[in-house]
Amino acid sequence: MTYQPDRSQYPNKKADGSLDIDLKSGKFLKLWQGPQHPGITGNMSVELTVCGDEVVEGITHVGYLHRGFEKLMERRTFIQCFPIVCRICVPEPDFNEYCYAAAVEELAGIEAPEYANWIRTLILEMGRINSYLMYCGGQAGSFGMGVISQWTTYVRDLMLDRFEELTGARIYHMFILPGGVRDRLPEGFAQRMEETLCEIESTMSDVYNTMYCNAVFKKRSVGVGVIDIDLMDAYGVTGPNARAGGVAKDVRKDQPYLVYPELDFEPILGQDSDIYTRADIRRQDLLQSVDLVRQILAKMPEDGSLMAKIPSVMHWKIPRGETYIRGECSRGEYGYYLVTDGSGYPRRVNVRGPSYTHAMALLERMIVNLNIADVAGLMVSLHTYPPEIER
């Protein structure tokens, strides 16, 4: 028994395909979800036009977090850019550090030492775990299950403790810099990490029982927010969002970077492409990342060089060139397009966050005909972080 809304009042389409919404008719209501709203992910907003309790049009508004990184980086030297890039994505900052460092290394002709690459991979996977844990809490919260986020935030905090002892900071680690990484693993790190991983696994099994095997959650997420397979390319969908629809795309496999070729894993695929499948893909991805962290700690060399020889950072110039570096973050493809012009400053940096396409064009398309109550759930299920949209 599916809900059949009364669509007799719906607006007609105009010749150019847009909707003919006459606010004066009294049939429609404008509803702002965000920026100050509990049902929005971060500081952004969606301007909904509703008819009854169904959305007829949704327009994403971003820019509340715009700091102009791409401009600021143009007036910072290559080393000075390194601390600022992580701010582009708060919940998972490390991909910025990695992509930026890798782009600079490629254009400057530097190769990071192997040991540093192992540590980088470790940090990236830890970051993915964190991001997924945040997602789980958010997804459950968007459907009214507050307790899940209480659990996942706690275990995420344990992971932040590991980050803190490894990198010296909780959120903005500033640890991966062009040329290598800052420091080696602290004494006894692997063991404490193992304890944290066990805690995460046990929490995730609780989450599985209470969220994924929950009639309420299933009822609200199965079959809702389906991304058709033919939308994947048109809207540039990547990451778990694409894999939930059976598109086997994982940058870690397709264009392996760092030490991923030496790790044993397979991209996790789904079929149905709805909110539930995406949530489940992310849960499995999280567990896969837990496994990858274990693999990394088991396989990584005991010790090695941390930094490649880099030019003196005070006068570092990079010859003219351009490149694009991508990595598979928890939300999809994270990329840095870097252009250099032979000076000591980047000519242009463009950050391609996965949320850019997911939260703008895709969300606006998916939100139509959705129940107002499901808007938050859909938005979370696309796993978007506003700061990487507007940078």
Add this chain to the structure above:
Amino acid sequence: MKEELEKRIIKGPDGLEFEVEPLRDYYCEAPPTVMPAAYSKIVEDLFNWARSESIWILGFGTGCGAIEMRPLMTPRFDAYRFGVQWRPTPRQSNLFVISGYLSVKTLKRVIRSYEQMQNPKYVVGLGSCTINGGMYWDSYNTIKRLDQYLPVDLYIAGCMPRPEALLQGFADLKKLIRSGKAEGANEYAEKFEWYKANQKKVINDWDMPDYNW
């Protein structure tokens, strides 16, 4: 002006037509006034004690610092035991935590949210960005000094401050409130013209009344 702010005639479900003028109907034009302290010091102290023990934060993550709010709301740091909790609407909140940098676009929303909060209300600035621009000191889109636009009671150093530092901040704020020094709302009312002038200097498309609550 945006279409939805224009004056218009609306036909209600019962068939009656009525005029809507959003800028007049949805907002109040009265400027804020200074709230005098209670007549007796003992009563005022009692009020302040009560205020200090019920810090209700507006759930508006204006910048990166918002990410450290969630650990505070959850069992590990559990700010609730200190009388701190989060509310979804400004009407129920008395503390606005400005979590870091404010883009001009957000500043506009922050001002609206702040003005909608009930007196007495407090503002805490998180991190370098609220003090002197932080790492966005040369950005064209972020304000540099929060105290030019809102009265700030406390600043917490860090980029971003950890949950423990925030708890320290709440503890200090409580002391401030108890001692009767957290008079931001009154200061805002007193220097209302100055604050408005500063706000309007950076917000170019000011399409709302000066005071909206």
Add this chain to the structure above:
Amino acid sequence: MHELYTKLKQYFPLGELIEQRDNLAFITLKQEQLRPVILHLRDKENYTHLVLLTAVDWLEDNIFQLTYLLSNRANATDIGLRVMISRDSASMESIHDIWPTAATYQRELREMFGIDFPDSPRVNDDFILEGWNDIPPYRRDFDTLKYSEQTFSQRPGRETKDPAEHMKQKLYPDGA
């Protein structure tokens, strides 16, 4: 990559090829060649995924470089198509009908670089900025520090001294 380039060259006049990596190359195109090349790559060569669309301001040459980065999901290779357009009244054909998601990129370029994409949906709406009244901020001739100093007030009381100058004043003020 070279193979593909030779193949494309049979159909279209192409500029130089820069092979950055095994799986990433950049090809420079004439403005009017962009649409046919993109359609060819998308439909015949399986470059179905638009990774990004962005611009680079070469102020000294009075040129905007538009970079369309296309990805072939099957063999995991990327091609960056570079189109140079004049900075004066910069305008470019929209490709939102090929990839709907391009409309977002075009909106951003319109706002941040001032490059027009006629017919692109909502291209003239405010996107990231609100009430912006200066030249588009990503242009090289926009000085963010200057703008910031003029618009926002910094906290007073900062001063600094140059070590060499300070030592001169302290140790050899008369210059010898």
Add this chain to the structure above:
Amino acid sequence: MSIRDLLSPFSAWKNILRDPVTIPDPLNDRPGSDRYRGFHQNDNEKCIGCGTCEAICQNGAIDMLPVDSVATKEGDSGLRPRIDYGRCCWCALCVDVCMTGSLTMSNEYKWVESDPDAFRFTPGVDKKFWDNSELGYKRPEEHRLVSPERIEMREMNVESRIDSFAEIVHGYSIEEAQLEADRCVACGLCIATCPTHMSIPDYINAVREGDYEQGLRLLYETNPFSNVCGRVCTRKCESACASRHEGEPIAIRWLKRHIIDQIPHEKYREIIGDPEPSTGKKVAIIGAGPAGLTAAFDLVRKGHEVIVYEAKAAAGGMTRYGIPEYRLPYDALDRDIETIVSMGVQIVYNTRIGADIPMQQLTQDFDAVLLAIGLQEGRQTRIPNSDHEKVYRAVDLLDKITAGEEFHLPHCAVIIGGGNVAMDIARSIARLQKQQYGQVDVVLTAMEEQQHFMADPDEIKEALEEGIIIQDQCGPQGCEIDQSGKLIGLKTWKVLSIFDSEKRFAPVYDNGDETIHACDTVIEAIGQFSDISLLGDELTEKLEWNRGRIQIDSDGRTSESWLWSAGDCVNGPDVVHAVADGHRVAASIHCYITAD
């Protein structure tokens, strides 16, 4: 929908039995981790105020300001970083780049204030509760953002240089020079230490940019002897270099030489520019060494007529007659002199003032006179038998070698002295021995321990490589002569200490530890003095004296208003000091002669 989906959420109830995870006292239970990047600390003893932290801070969070407790001195600007926590992002780039390792971070992170201006502080000066915190971020050992190692200078190996007077050092290639220049953080601490205050960071920047013409222009602003100083400068600047603290100092001297090497000599004049129009004033300079010629260069540029009187057949003074060719080739010196002459300086050679032209003549013919006669006479040890004909002064021998005069090359020489002149003569003799006798037999004795020799450490290292035997802590006691009157050796005693508790020269020997260094020649290289007989009795009488030296004021002016004195004869032997002196007196003379 399965029954499981209804029941399984209830499994959460098992957490009822779990211990709470809440941290009881989060304000005190949670210190930052061992490498936490918390609030800054600065060790003010170690800090040199170079401002590199300020330069690298992308947030403009750091100001360099003077503090009361630190004085400005050589190698320490006296400034200390003040950090604005309204800007800082705790990225620790300042800690990473800190040239001395003085800047670190504690693991403290709680700081709340009502006053936004309170967040500016000078770590280590303004007392904070985290000042003594042990934990926190310190730069990891390997993590260097600026290379601590200098680019090695290519030079001739021992085999090919030992029998040759060809220049040992090859000079940097452009790539090497740029890498070395990149190491410079452009703090400018060196400028104050350089006697002539060359704009070192600027000309290093010119190397980095490849703008050698600008580099040369900068060099000539402060030093017309850049060919010379680029090779043999005592490079005091490198002892004030910020890179010295956690690595090797920048090779400032070699970079200077690199600029010189890159520009064809013909272009120098064009780059330096023409002198100012003539003023009609005349200045006489006695002595065509670095001090005299630098002053001449400055004065000629100002449009004055300058005549330099030189007793010897060639100009350059000690740089020509004292420094051996393998360190400073004559053509390099000639280029510097040619440039100076090309500006219009006239040098009258083989003319000794006092003997050929009386001093009074100069006072009549010129508006001002500069005495820059240097230190040409070698000091003697005055030990027993040191008046033997086979006991030489190093400067005399070096002079003969330069002039190409014949002298009896010793088969076996003992040198007394541990300074650069001792090294010069030892290595010159060694080369000649190798050329003529096929083997080196030179012993160098000095009173100091080897690590305290006055000589440049590079010189000592190279001397040892060339087969010179160094015997340190040997105090000369007398020359040994056999019955036929032939010199057969030098007797030394072991030195226990050289100075007394008040730092006065008062050597203490162990006379039981006696060594006879067998040899046929002893060479004394223990210092030089000036021959001031040229002044004549009348002038000597008139002038004011200070411990055997002419009394001068800070501008180099003597008690006679028309007479200045400059260079080694005032300051002791050092090329770059002489150059600095030349500038100083030139400025003073210019003031004097243009005043009336």
